[in-house]
């Protein structure tokens with residue numbers, strides 16, 4: 001099953017095959033400011049599941065709190081962050097779960113950097129919550 005994630009204006013798309021290896025809700029401050037939301041939901045796939053990318057992107061690299069580099073790629077036209085690479089996850093590509101606009105998309109099971117979680121955010125029972133990231 002192919003899954004296509006698209007930016008808001010529609011010119012940038014990434015196509016992945018199958019289910020993500022894992023999905024995380026990241027509450028780190030870089031994800032908060034990058035998304036403008038209070039956490040980022042990142043769906044991580046193996047790079048071998050990547051089928052196609054179209055559109056024009058810009059990249060932004062930032063150091064992470066655990067000493068790595070996190071690179072986000074965003075649509076040059078509308079600014080939507082569509083996919084990203086974490087230095088701590090070689091061979092994986094993260095895709096912004098919201099860009100699939102699929103309510104049936106697999107749920108996160110882990111929340112990271114919960115020390116920065118907004119007080120009024122409650123993750124479901126059964127999710128693992130980590131200070132920092134494992």
Ligand SMILES: [Zn+2]
Pocket residue numbers: 007008009010011012075076077078079080
């Ligand atoms: Zn766009």
Ligand SMILES: [Zn+2]
Pocket residue numbers: 026027028029030031032040113
């Ligand atoms: Zn984060």
